[in-house]
Amino acid sequence: MTARRFWRRNGATGWALSAPATLAVIGFLLIPIGAVIAGTFIDPRGVFAPYISYFNSGFRTTVLFRTLQIAAITTIISLIFGFMTAYVVSRAPGKLKSLLIVAAVFPLLTGVVVRAFAWLIILGRNGILNQTLLALGITSEPLEMLYTQGAVIVGMVYLFVPLMVLSLVGVLENIPRDVLQASSSLGASPLATFWQVLLPLAVPGLIVGAVLVFTGSFTAYATPQLLGGERQTVLATLLHQRAMVSFDWVGASTIAAIMTVITITIVLAMSHIARRINPMAT
Amino acid sequence: MPDRPHPILIGVAALVYLFLMLPLVIVVGAALSDTTYLTFPPQGLSLRWFENIFEISAFRRTIVTSLQIALMGTLIALLIGIPAAYALNRFRIELPKWLGTLFVLPILVPEIVFGFALLKSFTVGTGAPIFLSLLIGHTLIVLPYVVRVISASLASFDFSIEEAAISLGSAPAKTFFTIVLPNVRAGVIAAFILAFITSLNDVSVSLFLTGPGISTLPIQILAHVEQFFDPTVASVSVLLMFLTVAVMAVVERTLGLTFLAK
Structure with a gap:
């Protein structure tokens, strides 16, 4: 040898x-x-002491559920609009298609701070939206849109829709057109073709996109910080505040552990499900 | 189902694209405004807020730091990532499967957790300088992009070409540089660009690894927005966007842009 x-x-x-x-x-x-x-497990107060004190705090459990809620709503909205957009992009003629893909890639390559900042200009008290609403006489005084859960969700959807579109375009392109044509020529209505053929075939892509968007919005920092402020504290902003403002390292570590476990669990569970229900894999 | 999507679907897609583009147009408009407050459409055109960026020393300093970190971090990631990607493809059978997963971990775990852990366990634990910690943090968050993009290029590379060169007497190292690397050039360029932009825009890791005198541009922008609400931030944002456009133009010239969508 x-x-x-x-x-x-x-x-x-x-x-x-x-x-x-x-x-x-x-x-x-x-x-x-x-x-x-x-x-977090070698705390002098006991093995699970940091977690017990985390879940005993009404404020911190609220923050956890708020974060999960924002991530879930962002994922659902991104799924709906991302899927429709991706479908149109995947069926667009060559030149237009590459242009549309570039238009989706560009915001992704623009930083999160810049993209959150844009919504600060739009949703602010003297922002563009308020000015427009006032000029049109729809409201008589500026609406408080910033620092609401809605503002955070809008900012998050803005952040993640391009990601969803891009991860679905590839999947939709790979669904053979013959399959869809076969369905309609055998008499299925467009709606039936959508529910019974297109959607099931797109499920693996939808799961990948949903995981990316959910974990991304679950752990995002800049957008909730700028658009939600202290009123819409989420886990990421709480982690930063605990560590860098209060110097509560045990508290910050506990939040870090909770975020890691939830993120990894979701990724593993969903990739397991995606593998099991993939209808293309035989 | 007809090939042409339903008009309602096309309408929704058009609105989604409007939703994606409009805020960026607004930022550009606000940056060009001659007013001392943020407004759109711009009232009077002026470039003075761009000059203002360079008059604020914190911006000057953080732009330099950000570019340094992004360049050095990307180069180190390429240096350790290319051999790893090569090994993953060339020794696919010999190496365990989890090794591939390991290199994806930096984007799998929450970035903000990684930033905090690096600060707590490494920077504070060992007393390492902030700049070094920042560099390590950025190297790691761009590593997954480097390994994955170059692996994707190598996946379509026919390793029998390499074997042929070696059996004809070319040294393995020389073969790598003269045969393998030129064949995955496009992947290396794409990886460089993706990594560079990712590092330049990073917030969550840099957030914890800033100290007296050292900070990155996105962190400085965050701090500035919370204190002043003037068009300077809009103009810095436009500067960053232009950098992105320039980089994308280079990619378009060399590889075609659909490459980035993969």
């Missing part, structure tokens, strides 16, 4: 080449996060 063969058979070269990146992820990501989570 030559030396080269030996190396190849053991995959040692492969390990060596991936070692720097592997060690970087383990050393700077897994261990620090593991240490933060482990730290």
Whole structure:
């Protein structure tokens, strides 16, 4: 056995080449996060003390449920509008299609701060929307739109709709047109074709998109911070406030652990479901 | 189902695109306004808020830091990510499956948790300088993009070409640089751009890793918005958007833009 063969058979070269990146992820990501989570279980007050005190606080449980609610609503709205838009994009003629894809990629490449800031100009007390409503005589005094849950959701949908559109366009393009044509030529109404053929085939893509949007909006910081302020505190802003303003490291670590567990659970559960119900996989 | 979508669907899609584009148009308009407050449509055109960016030293400093971190972080990520992506494809059978998942972890775990953990366990724990922590944080959050984009390029690379070169006597390292790398050039460029823009726009990791004198541009923008509500932020935003457009134009020239949608 030559030396080269030996190396190849053991995959040692492969390990060596991936070692720097592997060690970087383990050393700077897994261990620090593991240490933060482990730290919450060695509290002098008892094993689950930080979690008991978290869930005993009415304010903090409200924040957790508010975050889940905002993420769920954002996901549902993004799914509905993202799906319709992606369908139109996937059926658009070549040139227009690439233009539409570029138009969806561009906001994604623009920073979250810039995109949240845009809504600050629109929804502010003296913002464009209020000015327009006043000029049209729809309201007699400016509406308080900022720092509401609605403002945060609008900002989040704005953030994540492009992601949903892009993850669905590919899926919809891959659904053979023959299948849809077969359905309608066999007498199914367009609505029946949609519910019984198109939608089931798109489910794996919808799940991927939903996971991306849900976890993204569940952990977003800049948008709820700028558009929701303290009145709409979410887990991410609470984590930052606990760590950097109150220097309550145990509290911050507890929030970090809760966020990590929820995110990972959702990703694993949904990818498991997506694999099981994929109708294209036989 | 007819091939042409229903007019109502087309109408909804048009509204969604209007919803996506209008806020960005408004930011550009507000940046060009001659007023001291944020308004749209702009009243009087002026570039003075762009000059103002460079008059505020915090913006000058953070723009430099952001560009430094984005460039260095991306290069390091490429340096460790390209060999990893190569190994994942070349030694697919020999290496365990979880290794591929490991490189996706930095975008799987909440970024804000990662930023906090890095601060608590690494920066505070070891007393490492803020700049180094910031660089490590950014390197890790762009690593998944590098590994995935380059892996995707390598997946369509025929490794028998490499074997042919090696069996004809070319040294493995030389073969990598002269045969493999040129074939995945497009992937490397795309990875660079994606990583650079991701790092430049990052908020959640940088949020914790700023200290006296060191901060990044997005964090500085956040701080500025909370204190002053003037068009400076709009003009910085436009500057960032222009940078994005420039980068996208380069991609369009070299690879075609649909590449980014993958």
